[in-house]
Amino acid sequence: MTVDLDKRLRPGRDYYLALGLEGSANKLGVGIIRHGVGEPGPHNSAQVLSNVRDTYITPPGEGFLPRDTARHHRHWVVRIIKRALADAGVCGRDLDCICFTQGPGMGAPLQSVVIAARTLAQLWNLPLVGVNHCVGHIEMGREITGAQNPVVLYVSGGNTQIIAYSRQRYRIFGETLDIAIGNCLDRFARVLKISNDPAPGYNIEQMAKKGRHLVELPYTVKGMDISMSGILQYVDVLAKDMFSSTPKKNKNLVDQESGELITPEDLCFSLQESLYSMLVEITERAMAHVQSNQVLIVGGVGSNERLQEMMELMVNDRKNGSIHATDERFCIDNGIMIAHAGLLSYRMGQTKELKDTVCTQRFRTDEVWVNWRDD
Amino acid sequence: MTDRVVQLVEDILPGIPLQVVSQGAEAVVFRTGVHPYTAHPSLTNPNQFIIKYRPSKKYRHPKIDASITKSRTAGEVKFMHRLAKAGINAPNVVSADFKRGLIWMEHLGEVLPSGEVSSFKNHLWSVERTRSPDECVSEDIQRICEQVGQLIGQLHHNDMIHGDLTSSNIVLQKKVPYLIDFGLSSYSGLAEDKAVDLYVLERAIQSTHSMYAYKYNQWLLKGYEAAYGTNKQNRRKYVEVMGKLEDVRQRGRKRSMLG
Numbered sequence: 024m025t026v027d028l029d030k031r032l033r034p035g036r037d038y039y040l041a042l043g044l045e046g047s048a049n050k051l052g053v054g055i056i057r058h059g060v061g062e063p064g065p066h067n068s069a070q071v072l073s074n075v076r077d078t079y080i081t082p083p084g085e086g087f088l089p090r091d092t093a094r095h096h097r098h099w100v101v102r103i104i105k106r107a108l109a110d111a112g113v114c115g116r117d118l119d120c121i122c123f124t125q126g127p128g129m130g131a132p133l134q135s136v137v138i139a140a141r142t143l144a145q146l147w148n149l150p151l152v153g154v155n156h157c158v159g160h161i162e163m164g165r166e167i168t169g170a171q172n173p174v175v176l177y178v179s180g181g182n183t184q185i186i187a188y189s190r191q192r193y194r195i196f197g198e199t200l201d202i203a204i205g206n207c208l209d210r211f212a213r214v215l216k217i218s219n220d221p222a223p224g225y226n227i228e229q230m231a232k233k234g235r236h237l238v239e240l241p242y243t244v245k246g247m248d249i250s251m252s253g254i255l256q257y258v259d260v261l262a263k264d265m266f267s268s269t270p271k272k273n274k275n276l277v278d279q280e281s282g283e284l285i286t287p288e289d290l291c292f293s294l295q296e297s298l299y300s301m302l303v304e305i306t307e308r309a310m311a312h313v314q315s316n317q318v319l320i321v322g323g324v325g326s327n328e329r330l331q332e333m334m335e336l337m338v339n340d341r342k343n344g345s346i347h348a349t350d351e352r353f354c355i356d357n358g359i360m361i362a363h364a365g366l367l368s369y370r371m372g373q374t375k376e377l378k379d380t381v382c383t384q385r386f387r388t389d390e391v392w393v394n395w396r397d398d
Numbered sequence: 399m400t401d402r403v404v405q406l407v408e409d410i411l412p413g414i415p416l417q418v419v420s421q422g423a424e425a426v427v428f429r430t431g432v433h434p435y436t437a438h439p440s441l442t443n444p445n446q447f448i449i450k451y452r453p454s455k456k457y458r459h460p461k462i463d464a465s466i467t468k469s470r471t472a473g474e475v476k477f478m479h480r481l482a483k484a485g486i487n488a489p490n491v492v493s494a495d496f497k498r499g500l501i502w503m504e505h506l507g508e509v510l511p512s513g514e515v516s517s518f519k520n521h522l523w524s525v526e527r528t529r530s531p532d533e534c535v536s537e538d539i540q541r542i543c544e545q546v547g548q549l550i551g552q553l554h555h556n557d558m559i560h561g562d563l564t565s566s567n568i569v570l571q572k573k574v575p576y577l578i579d580f581g582l583s584s585y586s587g588l589a590e591d592k593a594v595d596l597y598v599l600e601r602a603i604q605s606t607h608s609m610y611a612y613k614y615n616q617w618l619l620k621g622y623e624a625a626y627g628t629n630k631q632n633r634r635k636y637v638e639v640m641g642k643l644e645d646v647r648q649r650g651r652k653r654s655m656l657g
Binding site for chain 2: 192195200244245312
């Protein structure tokens, strides 16, 4: 790498500090990261000084509404920032910049968090850095796992994308044609009244471990894109029949081989098997297409162990394949990834004037100029 | 390329010399000199054949795996048969085993100076690598792009959808494009499905040949238009697909992404 990342170094210091604020969905995260001077790499890895998160959890059968989520974020943001600063043992004036999620995400929560970011920036007289949420995930994943140039599977509540780097952009090779994977899981959990605590996806995973019979679900892969609304619709109908007080005869609710009735656990199991097979398949397609042998899984759904296991089985069958995944601290939305990606762009001189810090709900991954990489 | 897959094919086809050409996402492609039932095949290349093998995927549930392998192999063979009847450039089928996921077919394409197969992607890449920027948008490239577009136009005109159009799924034989890999193909007369097919290709071109993607896509669509001819009814179909393509593009860009 020949990029000069040290144009912004403060006199008398050999490190950078950044605070990141994340609130694009129902997680409010604040993190503080430290970069040593010089080019980042295995010998000069970023240091996580603090990573605090608070999740807005709704009752079973309900999703999080933008207005309520925004209220949650406004309510907690000061406390979370104070705790992050205390954990890291730094004060505001030690920081180099304030990084915030500029998009994509839900409008109201994004806006309430950016107000906190602007306030801090003016309070401590620091520059603001707007970060693309997806790029935050990717950069943090690369930093934690040490994957150099992987195909990235980004799976979360609102995103399902297969991304690979090319010429200073993270380009999207495949994505969902309708709803995101996490959205599909969340809505399925709502139909089956599965708890949202700690996360619907986690509870589906635990139930799926007890499932034994596979219900055949639609399998929709279109090139490197997938479609999931059909599966959701299909499972919805099954679940309604399962719970109706006047049970209709639905032959799909009986396992053909054993004659046993299909349980909610079986549905969770089948849903996971079908959805993750599709994800692994399009990832493999993208790997074959760009001739890469590394996979990095990021995003909330990426912490699912069954998905990681399936991905590993796929990668093992490819030459020199390797898989990189992070745990829930970095997979699930957090402030530290925003701080990390933000600090990289800060060191390259990408800061925002106050008037340019407006958030956007739609912010494509490939819109970001990744000028801290030049491979 | 793992030896496991090669071993699996060697067990199914003992004594057949096999040379790995490529490992795609879902299948491994081999080259062989053996024809399964005749010594005098009347194909473009009577000395070389392609064997496409879909190994079972360990990550998939066995039930999902078996149904996918069988339906995709059968679907692909039927699709290639329809292509041959419609006279659309694609390899001819020689033999097939649906359950085990094997297809024996005609060999197309040459070996490029770089040692790679002459796919549309490799051809463009080798030009991008070795030639001047002017030559990347030369008339020769334009002609190929237009022919590719025309080929897809013919396909869609027959209400057939490829489902996985990328620059690596088009092979050049003497610089004439042929379609390959029909594992995700389907049949549809809907303008929407045709538009999605085109959109998939457009995005693949943008991500793999980003430098000249604008020109390439322009030429592809020019060839595509030409395939529909001047007949009034066909023109209407073409206009409808283009309208849908614009819709699909908008949808792709505006897709709200939360979380």
